[in-house]
Amino acid sequence: MSDIESTQSAPGVRSRPxxxxxxxxxxxxxxxxxxxxxxxxxxxxxxxxEGSDLATFPDYPSEIRAPAGTLAGVSAYQVHFSxxxxxxxxxQPDVLVVMNPAALRINLPDLPRGGIIxxxxxxxxxxxxxxxxxxxxxxxxxxxxxxxVFAIDISKQVAxxxxxxxxxxxxxxxxxxxxxxxxxxxxxNHPIEREEKSIRAKFQKNPKIAExxxxxxxxxxxxxxxxxLFPSRYVVPPAVIAPGTYRHITGNEATAVGLITAAQxxxxxLFCGTYPITPASDILHTLAMYPHYDVITFQAEDEIAxxxxxxxxAYAGALGVTTTSGPGMALKxxxxxxxxxxxxxxxxxxxxxxGPSTGLPTKTEQxxxxxxxxxxxxxxxxxxxxxxxxxxxxxxxxxAARIAIRHMCTVIYLSDGYLAxxxxxxxxxxxxxxxxxxxxxxxxxxxxxxxxxDPETLARPWVVPGTPGMEHRIGxxxxxxVVGNVSYDAQNHEKMVRIRAEKIACVVREVPDATVxxxxxxxxxxxxxxxxxxxxxxxxxxxxxxxHRVSALHLRYLNPMPANVGRxxxxxxxxxxxxxxxxxxxxxxxxxxxxxxxxxxxVQGRPxxxxxxxxxxxxxxxxxxxxxxxxxxxxx
Amino acid sequence: MSQCNVVQAPKLTRKDFISDQDVRWCPGCGDYAxxxxxxRVMPDLGVPREKIVFVSGIGCSSRFPYYMNTYGFxxxxxxxxxxxxxxxxxxxxxxVWVVTGDGDxxxxxxxxxxxxxxxxxxxxxxxxxxxxxxxTKGQTSPTSEQGMKTKSTPFGALDRPFNPLSxxxxxxxxxxxxxxxxxxxxxxxxxxRAAEHKGTAFVELYQNCNVFNDxxxxxxxxxxxxxxxxxxxxxxxxxxxxxxxxxxxxxRPDMSPEVVEINGNTSGLLVHDEMRRDEGYHFMLSRLAGxxxxxxxxxxxxxxxxxYEELLAEQVQAVVQRxxxxxxxxxxxxxxxxxxx
Numbered sequence: 009m010s011d012i013e014s015t016q017s018a019p020g021v022r023s024r025p026x027x028x029x030x031x032x033x034x035x036x037x038x039x040x041x042x043x044x045x046x047x048x049x050x051x052x053x054x055x056x057x058e059g060s061d062l063a064t065f066p067d068y069p070s071e072i073r074a075p076a077g078t079l080a081g082v083s084a085y086q087v088h089f090s091x092x093x094x095x096x097x098x099x100q101p102d103v104l105v106v107m108n109p110a111a112l113r114i115n116l117p118d119l120p121r122g123g124i125i126x127x128x129x130x131x132x133x134x135x136x137x138x139x140x141x142x143x144x145x146x147x148x149x150x151x152x153x154x155x156x157v158f159a160i161d162i163s164k165q166v167a168x169x170x171x172x173x174x175x176x177x178x179x180x181x182x183x184x185x186x187x188x189x190x191x192x193x194x195x196x197n198h199p200i201e202r203e204e205k206s207i208r209a210k211f212q213k214n215p216k217i218a219e220x221x222x223x224x225x226x227x228x229x230x231x232x233x234x235x236x237l238f239p240s241r242y243v244v245p246p247a248v249i250a251p252g253t254y255r256h257i258t259g260n261e262a263t264a265v266g267l268i269t270a271a272q273x274x275x276x277x278l279f280c281g282t283y284p285i286t287p288a289s290d291i292l293h294t295l296a297m298y299p300h301y302d303v304i305t306f307q308a309e310d311e312i313a314x315x316x317x318x319x320x321x322a323y324a325g326a327l328g329v330t331t332t333s334g335p336g337m338a339l340k341x342x343x344x345x346x347x348x349x350x351x352x353x354x355x356x357x358x359x360x361x362x363g364p365s366t367g368l369p370t371k372t373e374q375x376x377x378x379x380x381x382x383x384x385x386x387x388x389x390x391x392x393x394x395x396x397x398x399x400x401x402x403x404x405x406x407x408a409a410r411i412a413i414r415h416m417c418t419v420i421y422l423s424d425g426y427l428a429x430x431x432x433x434x435x436x437x438x439x440x441x442x443x444x445x446x447x448x449x450x451x452x453x454x455x456x457x458x459x460x461x462d463p464e465t466l467a468r469p470w471v472v473p474g475t476p477g478m479e480h481r482i483g484x485x486x487x488x489x490v491v492g493n494v495s496y497d498a499q500n501h502e503k504m505v506r507i508r509a510e511k512i513a514c515v516v517r518e519v520p521d522a523t524v525x526x527x528x529x530x531x532x533x534x535x536x537x538x539x540x541x542x543x544x545x546x547x548x549x550x551x552x553x554x555x556h557r558v559s560a561l562h563l564r565y566l567n568p569m570p571a572n573v574g575r576x577x578x579x580x581x582x583x584x585x586x587x588x589x590x591x592x593x594x595x596x597x598x599x600x601x602x603x604x605x606x607x608x609x610x611v612q613g614r615p616x617x618x619x620x621x622x623x624x625x626x627x628x629x630x631x632x633x634x635x636x637x638x639x640x641x642x643x644x
Numbered sequence: 645m646s647q648c649n650v651v652q653a654p655k656l657t658r659k660d661f662i663s664d665q666d667v668r669w670c671p672g673c674g675d676y677a678x679x680x681x682x683x684r685v686m687p688d689l690g691v692p693r694e695k696i697v698f699v700s701g702i703g704c705s706s707r708f709p710y711y712m713n714t715y716g717f718x719x720x721x722x723x724x725x726x727x728x729x730x731x732x733x734x735x736x737x738x739x740v741w742v743v744t745g746d747g748d749x750x751x752x753x754x755x756x757x758x759x760x761x762x763x764x765x766x767x768x769x770x771x772x773x774x775x776x777x778x779x780t781k782g783q784t785s786p787t788s789e790q791g792m793k794t795k796s797t798p799f800g801a802l803d804r805p806f807n808p809l810s811x812x813x814x815x816x817x818x819x820x821x822x823x824x825x826x827x828x829x830x831x832x833x834x835x836x837r838a839a840e841h842k843g844t845a846f847v848e849l850y851q852n853c854n855v856f857n858d859x860x861x862x863x864x865x866x867x868x869x870x871x872x873x874x875x876x877x878x879x880x881x882x883x884x885x886x887x888x889x890x891x892x893x894x895x896r897p898d899m900s901p902e903v904v905e906i907n908g909n910t911s912g913l914l915v916h917d918e919m920r921r922d923e924g925y926h927f928m929l930s931r932l933a934g935x936x937x938x939x940x941x942x943x944x945x946x947x948x949x950x951x952y953e954e955l956l957a958e959q960v961q962a963v964v965q966r967x968x969x970x971x972x973x974x975x976x977x978x979x980x981x982x983x984x985x
Contacts, residue, residue, distance in 0.1 A: 320730025
C-alpha cells in the first residue's frame with residue numbers, strides 16, 4: 009500500500025490526514041449468513057461510481073449455510089480498485105474485514121505483514137473461537153502483532169444503534185454487515201447519500217429493515233469519524249477510463265446477455281435447455297428473466313434432456329444453447345456426438361469448476377480443455393472458444409453463436425468459476441456497432457439434399473420442419489455424403505469423417521489473428537487462455553517494467569487456433585504455458601506446433617496470483633541466462 | 645412461407661406418407677403392421693405432411709422415422725422425448741410424434757418418459773412393447789417377465805417388470821391408451837384418438853418380435869383367446885368381456901376389482917369413464933392382468949389439462965404485456981449504469 013501524504017480533508021468533519029493511494033485490495037469475510045457478498049457488491053458499486061478501475065471476486069463455500077461460526081461456513085468477497093488499469097481482483101488483500109474468528113483464521117494467511125485487520129470483537133466469543141479452532145483469542149494473545157488491528161465491537165454498536173426499533177435480536181444481528189460497510193465508506197472517503205439510496209432500493213419491500221440497515225451503515229461511518237482509531241483516511245483518485253456508459257457485470261451475466269444479443273442479431277428465438285449446476289446456474293437465472301426477448305428457458309429433468317431438447321430446438325430453428333459445468337458436460341457427451349452428426353448449430357457453455365467428479369463445485373479450474381477438444385467417441389470435432397474476462401464473455405458468447413450458425417456446428421464455450429462470479433466494469437457497446445448474424449433457412453426444394461454443403465463453410469442447409477416439400481430424415485447414424493441416407497459404406501464413412509474435420513478446421517479463416525501483448529519476439533512468451541488473462545497480463549507488464557524481454561499470448565480460440573499461433577511461438581526463445589490444470593493447452597501446443605514449451609500449473613481451485621507468474625518467469629529467464637553464461641565460458 | 649393464392653390441397657393418401665427408404669425390419673416383425681396403421685391414419689388427420697415430425701431414439705422401433713415421408717429425427721438412445729420437447733417448445737404448430745420401445749423408453753429413457761408426462765407437453769408417444777431387446781439381439785427389457793430366460797439372463801431375469809400404462813398414469817399423463825399390432829382397426833382408432841388429444845398422449849402397443857421373443861403376447865392377443873383375455877374399453881360402457889360377453893368387472897366393497905358372470909344385466913359393473921380426473925380408477929385398470937383378469941385395450945384415460953406449451957405461451961404473453969417486447973438497448977442498459985465522460 010504505497011501512499012502519498014496529502015493535506016486535503018473533507019470539509020465539515022474533524023480533520024484527519026488524507027492519504028492518497030494508487031491501489032487497494034479489500035477482502036470482506038464472514039459467516040456465509042453474514043451478508044459479506046452484499047457488503048462487497050455494495051462497496052464495489054460505490055468504487056465504480058467514484059471512478060476507479062476495479063475487479064472483484066467472491067469466494068464462497070459450496071454449503072449454503074454451513075453451521076454458523078465454522079471454518080466451512082466462511083464466505084469472502086475481494087475487491088481490487090485502483091487509479092491504474094486493474095487486471096485481477098488482486099493477489100492479496102491490503103485490508104481484511106473479518107466478521108468472526110473463523111473468517112480471520114481462514115483469511116489471515118493471505119494478508120501480508122503490516123496489513124490492516126478490521127474485525128468484530130463481539131464475535132470473538134469462547135464458542136466462536138473454539139469453532140474456528142483457536143485455543144486462545146488471537147486478538148489478545150499477541151499473535152497479530154505484525155498487523156494493524158482495529159478491533160471494534162460491531163455486534164454491540166449495532167445493537168445500541170438499533171435499540172427501540174422493535175427489530176428482533178436476529179434481525180439486528182443481520183445489520184452488522186452494513187456497519188462494516190459504513191466504516192469502509194468513511195475510511196475510503198466515499199459519499200454516503202448514494203449508498204443510502206441504494207439500501208432503500210434493495211430493501212424496498214421491507215422499509216423497516218431498510219431503515220435499520222441505514223442506521224447501522226451510518227453508525228459505522230460516524231464511528232470512523234469520531235473514534236480516534238484510524239490515523240488516516242484514504243483516497244484512491246479516479247482512474248483514466250475510456251468514456252462511455254458502464255455497468256458492473258459478472259461473467260455469467262455477460263454470457264447470458266451475450267447469448268440473448270446473439271439471438272436478437274440473428275433474429276432467432278433463443279432456446280436454453282439446461283439443468284441447475286454450480287457455477288453455471290446464474291446464466292439460467294439471467295436468461296429466465298427475458299421471455300420478452302424471445303428467450304425460452306427450459307429447466308430439464310437432467311443434463312442429457314437439457315442438451316437433447318436443445319438439439320431439438322436447433323432442429324426446429326432456434327439458436328440452441330445449453331449451459332453446464334464439468335460433471336454436466338460429462339453427461340452431455342453422447343448428445344454432443346449427435347449434434348455433430350446432425351450438423352445443427354449448437355452452443356455449449358461449460359463454466360468449469362474443480363474436478364474430477366463433483367470435485368470443488370464453487371472453485372475455479374481450467375481442466376476441461378481436453379474434454380472440450382477431444383472428449384467424445386469417434387472423430388468428433390467441435391469449435392472451442394474461451395472468454396478472457398467477465399466483460400469479454402459478452403463478445404465471445406456472440407462469437408460462439410455466430411460460428412455455430414454460420415458453420416452449422418457445435419461450439420463449446422469454456423468459461424470458469426472465476427470468470428463466472430468475478431465482476432468488472434463493462435463498457436456498454438453501441439447497439440448499432442453490433443454486427444447482424446445472417447441466417448438462411450433453406451426453403452427451396454429444387455435440388456435439395458440434407459447434406460449438400462456450402463462450398464465455403466462446408467455447412468449443410470438448415471431446413472426447419474414446417475417447410476413444404478423438403479421433408480427429410482436426419483439422425484445419429486452415418487449419412488451418405490450429400491444425399492443424407494443412412495450409409496454403412498466404408499469409403500463414405502471416411503469421407504464424411506474427413507468432411508466433418510475439415511468443416512471445423514476451416515473456421516480458422518474467420519478466426520482473427522492472435523495478438524501479442526508486448527514485443528512480437530523476445531526471451532519468453534507466456535501463453536494463457538480463459539480467465540488467466542488478467543494475471544498473466546499484469547505479470548508481463550511488471551516483468552517488462554523490470555526490463556525483461558517478455559510478452560504474453562492469450563488464446564480465445566482454442567480449436568481451431570488462430571493461424572498465426574505457430575509463427576508467434578517460434579519467435580521466442582522460451583515458451584511458458586500458465587494454466588489452471590496439469591498442462592492441457594501445453595500438450596496441445598506441443599503436439600500441434602512441436603514447440604518445446606514448458607508448463608506452469610496451479611490446481612488449487614484458486615486463480616493465479618500475479619506474483620506467482622512473475623516468480624516462475626524470472627526463474628526461467630534466470631536459468632536461461634545461466635545456461636548462456638556456461639555456454640559462453642565453455643567457448644572461451 | 646405465406647402463399648398468396650391458397651389452393652385447396654388435394655387430400656393425402658397413405659402413399660403420401662411412405663418414404664423412399666426400404667423398410668429393413670425382420671420379415672414378420674410386428675412393426676410392419678404398426679407402420680401401415682400409422683400411414684393409414686395420417687391422411688385423415690388433416691395435418692400437412694411438412695407439419696409432422698417423427699422423433700425416435702435407438703432400437704428396432706426407432707428406425708420408424710426413416711419410413712415416414714414426413715420430417716424425422718432419429719436421435720440417441722432413450723432421448724427421443726427430450727428432443728421432441730425441444731422441437732415442440734420451439735414450434736408449437738408442429739405435430740410431433742415420438743416412437744420408442746420398451747428398452748428405449750422405459751430403461752435408458754425412463755427419466756424423460758416420466759417428466760414428459762408430468763409436463764403434459766403435446767407429444768404423441770408410441771411405445772412398441774415386445775418385452776425384449778431386439779436390436780442388440782435378445783436381452784431382457786424392463787417389461788420382460790420375471791424369470792424370463794434371455795441371453796443376458798440365462799438363469800432367468802430377477803427384475804420385476806414395469807407396466808408402461810401404470811408408469812404413465814403414475815406420472816400424471818393426460819392420455820393413456822393401449823392397442824395391439826395385429827388388430828388394425830383398433831390400432832387405427834387408438835392412434836386417431838391420440839392424435840386428437842391435446843397434451844402428452846401415451847400409447848402402448850403390444851408388438852411381436854418374431855425373432856427374439858416370438859409369441860410374447862400370444863396368450864392375450866391370439867384370435868382364439870382374445871375375447872376372453874382382452875377387455876376392450878369404451879367410454880360410457882360397462883366393463884364387459886368374453887366370447888359371449890358374459891363376464892364383467894365390478895368393485896368389491898374393499899375396492900379391489902373382481903370378475904363376475906353376468907346374464908345380460910350389467911348393473912353393478914364398472915362403467916368406463918376415460919375422463920375421470922383422479923387417476924385411481926385408471927390406475928386400477930392398468931393393473932388388470934392375467935390370469936385373473938383380462939388386459940385392457942383402448943383409451944384408459946383422456947383428460948384435458950393445459951399443455952406445457954400453452955402455459956409457456958401464456959406466460960410469455962403476460963411478460964410482454966407488462967414489460968413490452970424487448971430491445972437490445974434496454975437489455976444492455978439493465979441494472980445500474982454509470983457514465984464516464
